[in-house]
Amino acid sequence: MPHTSPPLPDFTRWPSFPFEGEFRVKKLDDPVAVEPPRKGEGTSECLSCSAPDEAYIWVSERWRVRAMDRPTGLPMVLILESRSHLDLGDLPNLLAAELGVMTVRLERAIRSLDGVARVHVNRWGDGAAHLHLWFLARPYGQLQLRGTFLPLWDTILPPIPEEKWRENLALVAAWLAEFGGRPLAEPPRIQWQAPSSLDQLTPEGGVTGDVPSGPDAADAVEPGDPAGGDGAARPDDPGTR
Numbered sequence: 001m002p003h004t005s006p007p008l009p010d011f012t013r014w015p016s017f018p019f020e021g022e023f024r025v026k027k028l029d030d031p032v033a034v035e036p037p038r039k040g041e042g043t044s045e046c047l048s049c050s051a052p053d054e055a056y057i058w059v060s061e062r063w064r065v066r067a068m069d070r071p072t073g074l075p076m077v078l079i080l081e082s083r084s085h086l087d088l089g090d091l092p093n094l095l096a097a098e099l100g101v102m103t104v105r106l107e108r109a110i111r112s113l114d115g116v117a118r119v120h121v122n123r124w125g126d127g128a129a130h131l132h133l134w135f136l137a138r139p140y141g142q143l144q145l146r147g148t149f150l151p152l153w154d155t156i157l158p159p160i161p162e163e164k165w166r167e168n169l170a171l172v173a174a175w176l177a178e179f180g181g182r183p184l185a186e187p188p189r190i191q192w193q194a195p196s197s198l199d200q201l202t203p204e205g206g207v208t209g210d211v212p213s214g215p216d217a218a219d220a221v222e223p224g225d226p227a228g229g230d231g232a233a234r235p236d237d238p239g240t241r
């Protein structure tokens with residue numbers, strides 16, 4: 001029997017829907033009887049537990065914040081993780097209360113960045129068992145990016161400049177550190193002058209290795225797995241986040 005697609009939902013005609021053209025609704029696969037383990041479940045390795053603090057932009061005794069491994073289309077995308085290997089529903093009261101405080105604090109830190117209108121906070125957890133919340137910043141004035149399609153736009157839009165991204169990471173890390181913990185993201189060092197040849201480099205000038213993509217800065221924010229331990233590298237599918 002041929003598959004007949006149900007009618008397209010209204011949201012495909014919303015201004016925020018990132019695609020246009022001819023569409024049809026996919027046929028759903030049959031449900032599986034037993035779901036496969038997520039990352040960090042059963043014998044599957046937990047990428048968050050095995051990641052060193054240096055893979056994060058800020059760490060504290062019980063929480064860590066990580067970035068993607070490179071700039072993406074939105075001004076800022078961050079992941080808040082508990083240090084303990086727990087999922088949302090497993091949090092004891094202390095951590096549950098702190099999650100609220102950390103969520104508000106991180107939202108505020110990201111919203112304080114230039115050009116950020118709103119910060120969307122999401123928790124999927126279909127890819128990895130270790131608790132991780134996504135924070136996605138919507139650029140100010142970009143009304144078409146409002147709402148649930150923001151994660152899709154993040155992968156569609158051209159990446160923001162790397163220097164700006166590193167500067168934003170350092171600002172957020174410093175903001176969080178005002179309340180405790182340890183900032184690990186450093187701001188890009190200013191390149192005072194662009195040398196026309198290597199001969200012009202001086203130790204004091206701080207040009208060598210001080211470009212924003214220098215190894216120091218890169219190490220400070222290299223999260224290893226960009227999906228925050230989901231195993232779904234820069235997720236194509238929010239369902240696997």
Ligand SMILES: [Zn+2]
Binds near residue numbers: 048
């Ligand atoms: Zn874990």
